[in-house]
Amino acid sequence: MDSTDSRATAYSTVNRDSVHEVEIKRSRFITYLFRVATEAQARDHIAALRKTHFDARHHCSAFILGPDRMIQRSNDDGEPSGTAGIPMLEALAKRDTGQGTELSDVLAVCVRYFGGIKLGAGGLVRAYSDSVSQALDHSILLRRxxxxxxxxxxxxxxxxxxxxxxxxxxxxxxxxxxxxxxxxxxxxxxxxxxxxxxxxxxxxxxxxxxxxxxxxxxxxxxxx
Known part of the structure; x- marks a missing residue:
């Protein structure tokens, strides 16, 4: 990569793919973290999880790509607008890596099995944000x-x-x-x-x- 390709000279990413599950008011939130380098890789992981968890209500996602984090995408996948994908993306974007760098080349997919109790907009925001944050807490980050x-x-x-x-x-x-x-x-x-x-x-x-x-x-x- 040529040194003029990017202003950033370092960033952090997940060391390996991982999964972490939490239960909130009977709903299961299963968060997968993947290291990805392209949008195609991210979308392949999302598609694969839709097949694996074909019976889940939602497969919400967020990803950040590139040393300068120029590519950022999120998807609520049927949850009320702004209650899932964006909170997940913010949890990734604002993560303190402890390495003096920002997090990138990472995909989070949160699979939700609805437990029958509605959480409300605020509850959903907290649930999806906390699910990603907890998954990151249990993952290992490396510096690039x-x-x-x-x-x-x-x-x-x-x-x-x-x-x-x-x-x-x-x-x-x-x-x-x-x-x-x-x-x-x-x-x-x-x-x-x-x-x-x-x-x-x-x-x-x-x-x-x-x-x-x-x-x-x-x-x-x-x-x-």
């Missing part, structure tokens, strides 16, 4: 970071030492390439100008000015 990968040619005799110094300084190293004339170290940094400047300064000091960094590409990676 956009890394800028730069290449640093190194003499064979110095490559291992330079790798160790870069790791000790906290830089992420991709697999090195060993070529006939030299090794090529690949260093990953946050895709920002300030981190690029910091790496350039560190490299200059480590190599006594001999090291020459060159861009390779940018990519999104999952951080544990």
């Amino acid at each position: 970071q956009r890394l800028r990968i730069l290449a640093l040619p190194a003499p064979h005799a110095l490559a291992a030492r330079w790798e160790n110094e870069l790791r000790a300084a906290g830089y992420q190293l991709e697999p090195s390439r060993w070529e006939a004339e030299h090794a090529v170290l690949q260093v990953g940094i946050d895709d920002t100008a300030i981190h690029a400047e910091q790496l350039a300064g560190f490299t200059a000091a480590m190599t006594s000015g001999a090291g020459r960094l060159s861009p390779v590409d940018t990519r999104w990676v999952d951080l544990s």
